Amino acid sequence: MGTITIREIAARAGVSISAVSIALNGRRGISDETRARILRIVDESRYTPNPNSRRLLMGRSDTIAVLVDADISVLANLFYSEINNELISASASFGYSLSYAGYTVRGGRVTLPRVITARDAAGIIFLGDPREEVAREVRTMRVPYVVADTHKPQDGACAETAAYVDYEQSAYRAVCYLHERGHGSAGYFGSTNPLYNARVYAGFTRALRDTGLTHDPRWVTAADNDDADAEEKTETLLREWDELPDAVFYSGDILAIGSIRALRRHGVEVPRDLSTVSIDNILLAEYVTPRLTTVNVDRALIARTCLELLVERVEQPGTPCRAVRVRSDELLIRDSVQDGRYAEK
16 A cells, blocks of 8 residues: 555545644544544554645644754753653654754854754754843744743743743752751852852742851852863862851752862762752762762653643744743752751751
8 A cells, every 4th residue: 555645534534634634633623523533544544644744734844943052061961961851752742753953152143953944843942041142033033932941030921931940949948958957057059040040049048047057158159050160169169168068059960060079189078078969860960979969850841841832832823922830849868968967866
């Protein structure tokens, strides 16, 4: 048997091509009897959708472009790669395939991958907030997009469709755990990303107020989302500090990993001499020494939420933008925190 087309399926079922499309995409608009008849023919004929046929039929591609800033660090990219893995797992159930690529901004010039410039993508999922010039160019092209793990404030009117993590709550949970383990003081190792850092620091300071943990302003620093920069900033702190806090909160596992390397060179062992707690639960967090106690960010939920939001925008043009909160305050207790001096014996 030759390859059957959508037009032939429509003719056999005695329906329009659009009715076949509705049945194949699981949308409302036809009766259950008609849907069953169409799907029976599809099954009997072993029909496999052709991407070009779908593009002609639907007026759009069945590909979703997943874009990441090509210039981010290797370990930062690891976090987003894990979201991408979850997107791959979930995308089939939405009837779309994925194309993973990077974009660059050099000297103010935006370079987008061919899947976008050739208009071969139905929409875009950005892993992390795109640079403003990138978002502006995509909006000019009228390509619908969603941001996974946006750090932009979501307190007022919605600016763009996105899934965001409640990092303030994540930080609050992590720091409260230090108090629960009997620690009396905590340092703060934040991010140079101002939007992200504002949320995380708000959770950190709220936890200090609620628990009574002390905090010396000298125990505050920030690094790029990069383990090498965190290692360098830790070297600087160790030269300046005359004493260590009981524990340090890190706004990301990547920062904790780089910092612990520097601490170890100076004879400071985690958790014997200093407890650490962080946010993200990247894959490496369970394999470094010590294994990191960290707050898990639910990347599977981020991925599914982004797919739902983007498919809604693609298949229902004009859908208002909305931002969906992904709660992430699940603490994974491993080896980087030990009982402090105030722990109950």
